[in-house]
Amino acid sequence: MRPRASEAGGSRLAAAAGAGAAAAGPARLITIPFSHYCEKARWALERAGLPFREEGHPPLVHMVAARWAGGGRTVPVLVAEGEVFADSTLIVRYADRHLPAALRLVPEEAPLRAEAERLERRFDRDLGPHTRRWAYYHLLPRRELCERMLRHGVPAAERALMRSLFGPARWLMRRAMRIDPAAAARSWARIEEVFGEVQALLAGGRRYLLGERFTVADLAFAALASPVLLPAGYPVPLPALGQLPPAMREGIEQLRARPAGRFALQLYAQERARRLVPATTATRAGAAG
């Protein structure tokens, strides 16, 4: 089995495995294509100009695929350079190691770095699970909308499986993520709280959450807020506002109009298509140590 990178030791392990990159074959990113945590990882890899092949699966099937790739039960999982990165945060760090310091998502300077990592953790823990639950709460009753999202980027056999098992799969998802009216209302309150914090950080005309530089805090906020904003530029087709149940549409319109919502949509418009040039192998080895 391939060595699994841990949060503490991931850089070192993957750097050590770097020499075998060619032998290990092209990088693979295991995803649920429309998942916002997968989007966080995919955005970082694409921005760094790193080639990879995305292997998409529907929810629930993803658990088998994630384990099969050497990860845990969640996606994204990146298999690259003979290593397994089983978390979006580790994948962002992996992407960063291939970039010159000035272009990395996690700044080198200690105070900025600490703040970028604090915000990333806050969004990972307190925004991502809530935007997902609130969006699923509204979307799961609408089978046709779900099926359109589930279809994108997954093998035909798994698509057919999802179609025939949609009812039981929906039941399992509601149970696993505790999706019910009271929980959705609590999630909405948490989303508003985080949007308020982002608004406060941006007050005074900051361009990005940490000032003048695009960092992992911005990327994580925009990606993890995507289920409640449905930004243009999201690389997987999402339902149009007009197709949504009215309560979901109203919620999204409210959030889009808030300063934090406008900020995330602007990040998608201005940053999502940006591609940098990865550093050479020599620079990369030096940067990782």
Ligand SMILES: N[C@@H](CCC(=O)N[C@@H](CS)C(=O)NCC(=O)O)C(=O)O
């Ligand atoms: N901390 C993980 C969270 C990833 C995550 O929650 N992924 C979801 C898809 S959106 C998942 O795999 N959920 C299935 C599960 O938790 O069993 C990361 O940042 O990669």
